[in-house]
Amino acid sequence: MGVLSGHDRLYGRDRELRVVEGLLGRARGGQGGALTVVADAGMGKTALLDAAERAAAEGFRVLTATGVPAEADVPYAGLHRLLRPLSDLAGELPPAFRTALAPLSGGEAPAPFVLYSAVCELLSVAARSGPVLCRVDDAQWLDRVSLEALAFAARRVQDERLAIVFAARTQAPLTGIPHLRLPPLDEEASLRILQDAAGDALGTELAEEVVDLASGCALAVRELAGGLTAAQLSGGAAPPRALPPGSVLRTLYRHRHLRLPPGAQRLVLMVAADEWLVAATVARAARTAGIGAREIEAARESGLLRLADHAVAGDDAVVVRDRLVRSSLWAEASRAERRSAHALLAQLLVQDWQRPSLIWHRAALSGEADDRIADELAEAASRSRRAGRYGDSWQAWQRAAALTSERGARADRLLAAATDAWAGGRARRARAVLRQVRPLDEDGTRAGLAELLRGEIEAGSGSPATAVPMLRDAAERLAGTDGALALTALMWAADAADAAGDHSAYAEIAERAANLPGAPxxxxxxxxxxxxxxxxxxxxxxxxxxxxxxxxxxxxxxxxxxxxxxxxxxxxxxxxxxxxxxxxxxxxxxxxxxxxxx
Ligand SMILES: Nc1ncnc2c1ncn2[C@@H]1O[C@H](COP(=O)(O)OP(=O)(O)O)[C@@H](O)[C@H]1O
Ligand SMILES: [Mg+2]
Missing domain, CATH: 1.20.930 (Transcription Elongation Factor S-II; Chain A)
Structure with missing residues (x-):
């Protein structure tokens, strides 16, 4: 399986591991329990079950079953896998229960309740000689009888030396059993996974971009790492903007999209085409395009869309789940699908404040990515900025940058986008935009400005210690062209060092300020x-x-x-x-x- 093979290192799941270890500890002492680990594909459910199994290595007998799509309609398939190692214990069961388990060896099916009780009894007999862990992965593909029997058992383990841990993509099939939802991994954990997969030599910019794109999904980090080209690794080519073609996750999201009814498909792609649509616009799109309530519901249920807080207007924004899903859907979409999404939006964005978006979608439709449109967008961005509507302006700057051919002007517009994203309280976005600036810079000034803003963001988001080296680096880059600004960067660096309680860094910065060449x-x-x-x-x-x-x-x-x-x-x-x-x-x-x- 190459880069996707299992690894023992589990990053960023300390809290979850403690929950699982607590469950095992109690089960060892005769106080059984069950848990469902819930998360979408690639988020690390199996990895957590592996860790649970390692934690149980001491003293537990481990029984395993994994749901597979091919056996989802084969009754008893799951139970057959899980309980086969216990076949020699069946003799210890009362005759009625022994008969009830007959279908596991091809016999006749009993009434459900009798079967479920027999399964409970068999697990209980097994637990008499030592604690037992049942690990049931991919429960969403377990056949129904097996799933129901195991859920039944899981609700009756409290007095047994028995722990049952399920993993499933949604909680739905296992209601009534405590569940543990795996949140997206934090940036540090994602970075560790990336370094394990691609080596520490990875440049910071590339690493940050991959981590941001992966949106906390472990498998995405691995698939992105596996798809990096030599040119990307050496910094000679831009970082990936989507999962590689043929990636497991990209294909999965595409299939989810294609399984939706046609109207819902169109709606999802429209949202993917514009990162920033308010619920009212989406509702109007549905009316305009004749997309019915059932289709909207299907789009919502697919998990591809979510509601996000709209920072500025206090209204709800509808967005695709995250950048990973969004880029995958867009990359997989055909030209016709994309055009249809842009066309629908161009029809709907009629309000004055939506003008930058309108210009953007029209440009995408006409296929002309020219500087005149870029200037028009920049003009609109300036207007939004003057009105303090940073939620609009940063996006308009970014779009203007994307259509600007001259590198320096593009970098300036990206800097403006990052500045406004930060002014609007979007630290992550601001950082992501800043990463695009440095490769465009030639004389170092813009890279210095980018570093200055990066440092300001870190200091302002409560990481002054991280900000110090960035601000010092910014000062060095700016010293050659703008001594006064370089000195200001050092002031901020000193401020951050003070906030971080680092007096020796403060002294060094003061020293550097005293000798900084070029400051008027x-x-x-x-x-x-x-x-x-x-x-x-x-x-x-x-x-x-x-x-x-x-x-x-x-x-x-x-x-x-x-x-x-x-x-x-x-x-x-x-x-x-x-x-x-x-x-x-x-x-x-x-x-x-x-x-x-x-
Ligand atoms: N917290 C983590 N730390 C390190 N690697 C992880 C972590 N979570 C998942 N992985 C790795 O990412 C890949 C996908 O995880 P997996 O557990 O198979 O996801 P799921 O079972 O939810 O689909 C696997 O290669 C796994 O080893
Ligand atoms: Mg799995």
Whole structure:
């Protein structure tokens, strides 16, 4: 099975493992229990069952059954697999139960209740000589009789040394049994799986992009890793934008899509065509295209769509489950299907605020990806930004970028998209957009700006320690072209180091700020340097030096605030730094400066 073969390492499932181990521990002591692990394909159900089995290695007898589509309609197939190792124990059962188990060896079928009781009894007999774990994987493909018999047993294990762990794609077939839903893996766990599959040498940008695309699905990480080309690995080609053709998951999502009634198929693809549709638009699309309630329900039930909080308008957005499913559906769609989705949207997006989307879908329909349309989108993005509608503007910038032919201009528009995504509170999106900037950059300035924003996002999302190296890197990249901005980056880096409690990094940053080449000598840059050196001196316990430097920062801040001739009288950042310096000095002027900073 190559890259998809089983591995012992289980990342990011500590909580789930503890639940399973708790279940086994209690079963060992005679307090049996059952659990259904619920998650969609590739999320790691089997891997968790494997881990459960390893945890049970000590002392448990393990009985195994796995549902397979080919046997889903073969009565008793599941029980036959699970209970065959116990055939020699059947002799210990009362005769009525022994007869009830006859169908497992080709005999006649008893009444369900008698069969279910016999299964319970057989498991109970097995558990007398030691604890037993029944592991039932892919329960969604178990034949009905077996599933019902095992669910029946699972509800009656409390006084047995017996643990029954099912895994299934949905909870539906096993109601009444406690379930454990596997959430998407976090980024760190996904990254570990990726490194196991593709090696640590993977570049950061590529790794982050793959992890983001995989959307927390372990199998997707592995399939994406397996599909990376030499050019992608060496950084010479763009990262993958979808699962590779023929991938198990991509094929599975496509099949789910194709199994839907035609109207539901169209609806799902329309949502895939536009990441940002409100429920009202989807409802109108259904009316326009004659898609009925039953089809909408089928689309919802397929699990391909979900409702997401619409951050800005407070309305509900309808989106495809995640980026992984969305990119798969789109990659599998035919040209005609895509056109039909764009055409439906071009008909519906008539409101003024939807204009950028309208332009985009029209462009997709006409197939002309020209700079005139890109400029029009950028214009619309600027308007949304000025109105503070970052939810609209970031997307319009991104679309404008996609249609912009000149690399520098494209990078600028991507930077604007990332800035607005972050301003609208979408940290993940902002990061994903930023990853597209660096490969486009030639002189390093835009890469520096991207790194600056990345650092700002990390610091603002509560990871100041991660932000420090990014902001320092940004300062180095910017030093050659924009010394003042480079110094500002160092200010933020120092801020983050302070928030992370890293005083030695703070000292290094202050040192670098003092020697940074290319920074102009203005009151503002002098203020920044005095502030950094003063705070660094405080951390070192050199209070006299600190007082002198911070005093200078305060005076510079007052001078900037009082300088009505220059445009930096409104420089709130400079005044905030001066106010902080005053605060560190215990100086009454802090309040006046702070008032000027807001
Ligand atoms: N938490 C995890 N850490 C490491 N590898 C994992 C993890 N979860 C799943 N995998 C790997 O990802 C692949 C898909 O997982 P699997 O358990 O088969 O998913 P499912 O049974 O839900 O379809 C397998 O190769 C598995 O070993
Ligand atoms: Mg599985």
């Amino acid at each position: 000598d203005t009151p503002r840059t002098r203020l920044m340097r005095a502030h950094l050196a003063g705070m660094a001196a405080t951390f070192r316990g050199r209070y006299a030096e600190a007082a002198r430097l911070l005093g200078r920062a305060v005076r510079l801040g007052e001078a900037i605030a009082g300088d009505s001739s220059a445009d930096h009288s409104g420089d709130s950042a400079a005044q905030a730094w001066a106010a902080l310096a005053a605060l560190a000095l215990g100086d009454g002027r802090a309040r006046a400066l702070a008032a000027g900073a807001v």
